Amino acid sequence: MSLSLLERVERFNYDYAEALNQRRFAEWPDFFAADHCDYRVLSRENHDADLPAPLLGCYTPGMVKDRVEMLIKDTLTYRHMYLRHYITNVRADTAADGVIVSRANLLVMQSDLEGNSSIYMVGRYEDVLAEIAGELKLRKRHVIVDSFSIDNMLAVPL
């Protein structure tokens, strides 16, 4: 079974979402290229005004690993919620230099153990992916957030 480029990028995103939603945080760094990394969470307001200051940024693979270290050890104190990523509107194009430029919309819902759900985050991904040894890897993931549950949004990767 061969997948189209779009199907491959979608699959990449859905595997990424599942790893986060199932709290397999140790897998998160593997979604990024080993030699390059630019993961940022930016507010839509700042992004649209060309104000580059992110809410959070990881600029090296080491920073990405550090980011989830505490989550893997589960020593961070924050309210555990079930999260679920709905990734839609996925678009992917191959750029002149062979990298894949992709965008998608992201809706994350949170649910507590009493069975109540609410909106956790509304936003989008702006990504650059490269194929490395036959696998897609993120060279850049900018998460542009329209809104967020500010009390715990930055506790886990988006």
Added chain:
Amino acid sequence: MSLSLLERVERFNYDYAEALNQRRFAEWPDFFAADHCDYRVLSRENHDADLPAPLLGCYTPGMVKDRVEMLIKDTLTYRHMYLRHYITNVRADTAADGVIVSRANLLVMQSDLEGNSSIYMVGRYEDVLAEIAGELKLRKRHVIVDSFSIDNMLAVPL
């Protein structure tokens, strides 16, 4: 026009959703294999803890038919709401024995006749499909729910 495997599974899910959202409940059993059926609704908490007790289960095609009998006759007393299924993050793989293993995320919104919408259900599908006489049919659909509007969630199939 030939569809990829993923496109076929997506189409199957979207047709399924439309049948339910348009209250064509008599069609629901036709989405399942005639010789085999395993439809369950499970809480994410129980599922993750390997506690197999479902909130609801249909284990034979006859049980599936029984499940919607009252809905078709519309004799069940419950609050009618407009429902809409948003199915995203669809993944599909062919297993060694030829069946299709598929997963997807599911968000169901409910709307009342006054035009107010709210979250009805947050969760995911874990499915096994088989191609029977050229058509995809469910051999298994487990609906793992993160949360739900408990007052009427089990009135209609998910």
Added chain:
Amino acid sequence: MSLSLLERVERFNYDYAEALNQRRFAEWPDFFAADHCDYRVLSRENHDADLPAPLLGCYTPGMVKDRVEMLIKDTLTYRHMYLRHYITNVRADTAADGVIVSRANLLVMQSDLEGNSSIYMVGRYEDVLAEIAGELKLRKRHVIVDSFSIDNMLAVPL
């Protein structure tokens, strides 16, 4: 890279959503066929009861252009919100006369500048597209709404 018909229709929808979400309203008329236009917003209740009166309708390309004129000039007084379209469950079929009949589910979230998100609109698209000079264009877009934030839903196109 060649796209499947479904991928082309999805891409069309996602480009359309981005233009609206980024407030590039001047582009909106270009998504419609230059010689034919049928854009309507209808309530699900009326649509299901075969009551054809729309909440809003544009029946010529000129009406479509007029519709966004005030938005382009930004002279309309209404509360600005960030909007985001989640388009899912996209299906597309080629009809006997060569046009493409397509349906999709649509969830629009709104976010204010304080970072609060809420449901803006729940509904679906019922579309007819034609390929004109190599590009897909809408000949018909009916937006069937289950519910909506009535105070400002009709200010911007859906």
